Amino acid sequence: MDALTIAEALELIRVNEEAMVTQFETWLTITFATIVAVFVGRNLLSRLMRWLVTILYLLASLSVIAMSIYFAESNAQLTLLLESRGVTVVAPVFAALVFFLLFVAGVSTTVYFIHMKPDRETT
Numbered sequence: 001m002d003a004l005t006i007a008e009a010l011e012l013i014r015v016n017e018e019a020m021v022t023q024f025e026t027w028l029t030i031t032f033a034t035i036v037a038v039f040v041g042r043n044l045l046s047r048l049m050r051w052l053v054t055i056l057y058l059l060a061s062l063s064v065i066a067m068s069i070y071f072a073e074s075n076a077q078l079t080l081l082l083e084s085r086g087v088t089v090v091a092p093v094f095a096a097l098v099f100f101l102l103f104v105a106g107v108s109t110t111v112y113f114i115h116m117k118p119d120r121e122t123t
Contacts, residue, residue, distance in 0.1 A: 006087055009078050013089065016071040016078075023071070024099055027064040030057070031110050038114050054114050061107050072096075 004012070034057050038045065045053070079089045 004081070006082065006085060009082050010087075010089070013075050013078050016075045017092070020068050020071045023064050023068045024103075027061060027103065027106075030060045030064070031106050034110055035113055050114055054111055057110060057114070058107070061103075065103065 038053065082089050
């Protein structure tokens, strides 16, 4: 990485940040699709199927967070490289915290929704 110019390193940081946002958007799509599928098929899902959906959803969420961590580690290395050259790069700590809190709340709420007992409709 020492062969990178300052402009190239800054550009790579922005590319990584865009990739993290894309990962987050992918997770939102997975979460929405899971909620809609469970809502529509609530009466058709057995207990085993609910657990299979839960495991699949958690694995998909884990892969998204793993890729985001990979991009964040890459950004940390690029930031250290730039700081060694006298360039200060501000880390988006607040945005990362908000994304993380939304991720934790979204995963836990979705898992709760998957296992929530359906209301019996009376006619």
